[in-house]
Amino acid sequence: xxxNLKWKVIFITLVVLLCFFGLVGLPTVPTSLAxxxxxxxxxxxxxxxxxxxxxxILQVQVNEAVGLQTDQTIDHLSTQLRDKNIxxxxxxxxxxxxxxxxxxxxxxxxxxxxxxxxxxxxWDLAPAPGEQSGYLLTLKPSTVAAIxxxxxxxxxxxxxxxxxxxxxxxxxxxxxxxxxxEIIVELPGEGDPNRAKSVIQAGGQxxxxxxxDPNPYPSEAAALGAHGGILPPGTELLSSKTTxxxxxxxxxxxxxxxxxxxxxxxxxxxxxxxxxPGSYEVNFTLSTDAARRFGPFTEQNVGRAMAIVLDxxxxxxxxxxxxxxxxxxxxxxxGQQESNDLALVLRAGALPASIRYLEERTVGPSLGADSxxxxxxxxxxxxxxxxxxxxxxxxxxxxxxxxxxLLNLVIxxxxxxxxxxxxxxxxxxxxxxxxxxxxxxNVLIFExxxxxxxxxxxxxxxxxxxxxxxxxxxxxTHVTTVVSAVxxxxxxxxxxxxxxxxxxxxxxxxxxxxxxxxxxxFDWHLAKMQRQAALSI
Amino acid sequence: xxxxxxxxxxxxxxxxxxxxALSLTLxxxxxxxxxxxxxxxxxxxxxxxxxxxxRFASTPPVDKLRQGLVQQGLGDSVIQQISDIATPxxxxxxxxxxxxxxxxxxxxAGKGEILNALHATLGAGEAGKQDFNEASxxxxxxLLTRKDPLSAGTAGATRYQQxxxxxxxxxxxxxxxxxxxxxxxxxxxxxxxxxxxxRDAFYTGPFAVVNGEIVGPKVGAxxxxxxxxxxxxxxxxxxxxxxxxxxxxxxxxxxxxxxxDVLITLGLFSxxxxxxxxxxxxxxxxxxxxxxxxxxxxxxxxxxxLRLMRREPFETIxxxxxxxxxxxxxxxxxxxxMTVLVLFLMGGQVLRSFSxxxxxxxxxxxxxxxxxxxPLVVAWNRWRGQGAVPVSGTTSGxxxxxxxxxxxxxPAGRR
Numbered sequence: 001x002x003x004n005l006k007w008k009v010i011f012i013t014l015v016v017l018l019c020f021f022g023l024v025g026l027p028t029v030p031t032s033l034a035x036x037x038x039x040x041x042x043x044x045x046x047x048x049x050x051x052x053x054x055x056x057i058l059q060v061q062v063n064e065a066v067g068l069q070t071d072q073t074i075d076h077l078s079t080q081l082r083d084k085n086i087x088x089x090x091x092x093x094x095x096x097x098x099x100x101x102x103x104x105x106x107x108x109x110x111x112x113x114x115x116x117x118x119x120x121x122x123w124d125l126a127p128a129p130g131e132q133s134g135y136l137l138t139l140k141p142s143t144v145a146a147i148x149x150x151x152x153x154x155x156x157x158x159x160x161x162x163x164x165x166x167x168x169x170x171x172x173x174x175x176x177x178x179x180x181x182e183i184i185v186e187l188p189g190e191g192d193p194n195r196a197k198s199v200i201q202a203g204g205q206x207x208x209x210x211x212x213d214p215n216p217y218p219s220e221a222a223a224l225g226a227h228g229g230i231l232p233p234g235t236e237l238l239s240s241k242t243t244x245x246x247x248x249x250x251x252x253x254x255x256x257x258x259x260x261x262x263x264x265x266x267x268x269x270x271x272x273x274x275x276x277p278g279s280y281e282v283n284f285t286l287s288t289d290a291a292r293r294f295g296p297f298t299e300q301n302v303g304r305a306m307a308i309v310l311d312x313x314x315x316x317x318x319x320x321x322x323x324x325x326x327x328x329x330x331x332x333x334x335g336q337q338e339s340n341d342l343a344l345v346l347r348a349g350a351l352p353a354s355i356r357y358l359e360e361r362t363v364g365p366s367l368g369a370d371s372x373x374x375x376x377x378x379x380x381x382x383x384x385x386x387x388x389x390x391x392x393x394x395x396x397x398x399x400x401x402x403x404x405x406l407l408n409l410v411i412x413x414x415x416x417x418x419x420x421x422x423x424x425x426x427x428x429x430x431x432x433x434x435x436x437x438x439x440x441x442n443v444l445i446f447e448x449x450x451x452x453x454x455x456x457x458x459x460x461x462x463x464x465x466x467x468x469x470x471x472x473x474x475x476x477t478h479v480t481t482v483v484s485a486v487x488x489x490x491x492x493x494x495x496x497x498x499x500x501x502x503x504x505x506x507x508x509x510x511x512x513x514x515x516x517x518x519x520x521x522f523d524w525h526l527a528k529m530q531r532q533a534a535l536s537i
Numbered sequence: 538x539x540x541x542x543x544x545x546x547x548x549x550x551x552x553x554x555x556x557x558a559l560s561l562t563l564x565x566x567x568x569x570x571x572x573x574x575x576x577x578x579x580x581x582x583x584x585x586x587x588x589x590x591x592r593f594a595s596t597p598p599v600d601k602l603r604q605g606l607v608q609q610g611l612g613d614s615v616i617q618q619i620s621d622i623a624t625p626x627x628x629x630x631x632x633x634x635x636x637x638x639x640x641x642x643x644x645x646a647g648k649g650e651i652l653n654a655l656h657a658t659l660g661a662g663e664a665g666k667q668d669f670n671e672a673s674x675x676x677x678x679x680l681l682t683r684k685d686p687l688s689a690g691t692a693g694a695t696r697y698q699q700x701x702x703x704x705x706x707x708x709x710x711x712x713x714x715x716x717x718x719x720x721x722x723x724x725x726x727x728x729x730x731x732x733x734x735x736r737d738a739f740y741t742g743p744f745a746v747v748n749g750e751i752v753g754p755k756v757g758a759x760x761x762x763x764x765x766x767x768x769x770x771x772x773x774x775x776x777x778x779x780x781x782x783x784x785x786x787x788x789x790x791x792x793x794x795x796x797x798d799v800l801i802t803l804g805l806f807s808x809x810x811x812x813x814x815x816x817x818x819x820x821x822x823x824x825x826x827x828x829x830x831x832x833x834x835x836x837x838x839x840x841x842x843l844r845l846m847r848r849e850p851f852e853t854i855x856x857x858x859x860x861x862x863x864x865x866x867x868x869x870x871x872x873x874x875m876t877v878l879v880l881f882l883m884g885g886q887v888l889r890s891f892s893x894x895x896x897x898x899x900x901x902x903x904x905x906x907x908x909x910x911x912p913l914v915v916a917w918n919r920w921r922g923q924g925a926v927p928v929s930g931t932t933s934g935x936x937x938x939x940x941x942x943x944x945x946x947x948p949a950g951r952r
Contacts, residue, residue, distance in 0.1 A: 436827060
């Protein structure tokens with residue numbers, strides 16, 4: 001055997017070993033057949049369509065966060081204008097990114113401009129169209145983009161923490177699509193998405209606020225009436241979470257700014273209620289920092305009510321009995337799971353913006369199992385027929401093709417395992433096209449060798465010419481398909497990507513197996529073969 | 538072993554008019570059906586709404602279910618029984634409900650309404666008990682741990698978890714999702730004590746939801762747009778590559794041929810009422826790849842023959858190239874066709890539309906290589922050779938000399 005050929009054989013053997021190691025050698029080197037199978041099923045991850053599970057696509061309403069920034073700016077701006085004695089008629093939010101200052105005192109224009117430039121640099125200032133001395137503040141596009149990106153990142157993070165806390169196996173939380181603020185949540189093996197959905201969707205925004213008027217009002221109008229139509233500055237009305245038998249809620253007049261927010265929590269746990277047997281409550285502890293504020297506050301406000309506000313709804317408004325340091329509890333008529341989920345959401349932190357569901361898919365485990373069974377059955381049968389035909393039609397050379405095709409599949413699977421890619425139904429389509437093109441490569445080469453043999457060439461030179469000529473065609477077909485697969489991967493999402501991944505890997509593997517490996521086998525065979533003997537093809 | 542004669546000398550380009558007639562017929566029939574319906578049969582992926590697959594222990598009472606759905610105010614729902622060759626007794630129905638309104642509540646409502654209607658029609662089950670067919674392994678494990686029918690004591694938790702997994706696996710795999718009697722669990726290793734413990738807390742409902750899909754209106758529109766764009770980008774990429782390796786006209790011809798294949802396949806989908814789902818898009822992409830592959834094999838041979846047969850007319854060269862690659866074309870297409878046919882017949886419900894697209898696609902894709910792509914290149918060459926005279930399509934096969942002076946590829950030095 002030529003030494004060149006020997007090195008090639010060694011190289012191929014190494015690749016094969018590496019592939020088998022990738023497929024069944026991890027995470028632990030197997031010692032029994034059962035372990036081999038176990039490793040294999042761990043390494044080849046199946047998509048939800050094959051395995052069963054829940055797949056959610058949700059959209060983060062990022063503009064809410066932008067609007068919130070605008071609201072805060074209006075608060076700050078009005079305070080500063082008051083401090084600097086700049087007069088104006090009205091200050092209002094025109095859109096999520098715009099604030100209109102109506103009728104600014106003409107003599108204060110310069111001071112106002114300076115104020116905006118120094119204290120609100122993320123805002124562009126321009127005269128309001130159609131107004132004599134009105135100004136329009138517009139949030140800079142770069143700032144808007146930054147807020148949106150931050151909101152997305154924070155939402156993703158929060159959702160991931162909440163999902164992780166549910167204790168499901170290998171959940172996936174990841175950005176999805178192209179720039180529409182979408183997040184994909186995948187819960188393998190989870191057939192009932194409702195709990196996950198309610199946990200994801202919960203706002204989780206906890207606030208403790210001082211209650212101004214000792215008694216709640218039956219309606220918004222009643223509260224306004226008690227104050228002569230205008231609420232005292234720095235307060236607002238919030239409705240209660242629960243309603244009474246007639247569907248009526250109650251309204252609390254509370255401070256606009258909270259004393260404590262969800263960010264000040266150190267921990268939250270659900271425990272059975274002592275006052276209300278059978279129901280549950282959530283106990284929370286505050287961070288040291290917050291406790292330093294909370295202690296004096298409660299001391300000064302003994303005898304007054306404090307509202308526990310969750311997602312802008314008052315859960316309860318207990319009266320402060322004595323100084324409280326660093327703990328509190330949220331009582332309500334919670335069930336066990338409800339209180340657990342609330343504690344979980346409080347621990348994971350609040351969502352910076354609300355979310356909307358765009359899509360929900362649940363594949364039951366029985367359907368997933370069906371799909372696998374059918375798919376595997378069909379693939380094995382058709383692969384067998386193809387392989388048997390190749391051997392039947394091309395005899396010894398057909399065996400060569402069988403080796404190349406099987407090796408192609410092994411490399412493809414190993415690459416999926418190494419990349420941690422997921423095999424889905426469209427991915428299987430990619431595998432089918434790979435097998436088709438693999439067979440095609442072999443057929444192209446073999447038919448070409450036959451042609452050369454018919455033209456009277458000796459086996460060695462016929463094989464050489466056959467490979468050389470067919471190689472050009474194979475390169476063209478493969479590169480064309482890989483080019484399109486790359487486009488599919490870059491511009492596609494979800495299923496289209498799965499297809500592109502398996503196809504690209506499969507075709508690259510095919511170039512290796514159908515051209516390189518197959519050629520080495522031929523050369524090896526030719527080297528052993530007697531010079532005058534005919535090639536078995 | 539060899540099936541083919543090697544002196545095949547078929548005049549493919551002489552049959553161009555028949556190919557054109559065939560393609561036009563297929564395209565027109567498909568387009569007529571498409572236009573007649575006004576739209577394709579989009580699956581839920583593209584049109585949005587709620588889709589629920591329900592599996593029954595025995596033959597589903599479809600008419601009763603339909604009445605039940607109407608009584609519950611779901612008159613616009615569509616219920617359909619599933620059966621195919623692989624699983625003639627699938628005992629499955631699929632219920633579709635169009636999207637109503639916007640927002641999270643509307644998105645969730647559909648599934649709940651369908652389930653309510655099913656429960657109302659088929660009976661709500663036994664009071665105070667859960668449906669075993671809807672129970673998760675955790676719920677079953679919790680119950681068993683609490684009841685402890687095997688007297689395992691404190692060490693029971695892991696053991697019961699394992700048992701619960703075993704029982705639900707039996708339900709999902711062997712029983713295909715629906716256990717009709719708890720006694721059947723004996724086959725999954727449940728002892729009588731375990732079964733009686735289960736019986737205290739569970740009943741077996743007549744059906745199980747095996748798949749639920751809820752797709753909002755935005756997703757559908759996005760996906761449809763994306764599928765089209767992505768395919769167009771991929772085609773453009775292929776066009777550029779082929780134009781670089783061959784000539785622009787080859788790229789254009791190949792892409793037109795592929796386009797033709799996709800349109801014909803979509804037409805057949807419309808005609809035969811197959812649904813276009815996301816996986817069908819993957820199948821269409823597979824078809825694009827396959828058809829392109831087939832076309833390039835022939836083009837490659839043309840390129841090679843152009844160098845070897847400098848004196849022959851272009852048409853002869855094309856004919857010769859197709860004939861030379863014929864054995865390969867038949868072998869490859871035959872084997873691939875067989876593969877997808879098996880998939881179509883045995884692949885089950887989920888793969889049905891998908892494998893149908895592939896079955897059609899491989900036939901059309903193979904045909905378009907010699908029936909559309911090659912004739913387009915020949916027509917272009919003739920048009921250029923005769924000084925901008927439009928091609929009539931009837932002179933093919935005659936030994937015109939036009940191909941000789943014009944329409945040659947760049948010499949091999951390009952590579």
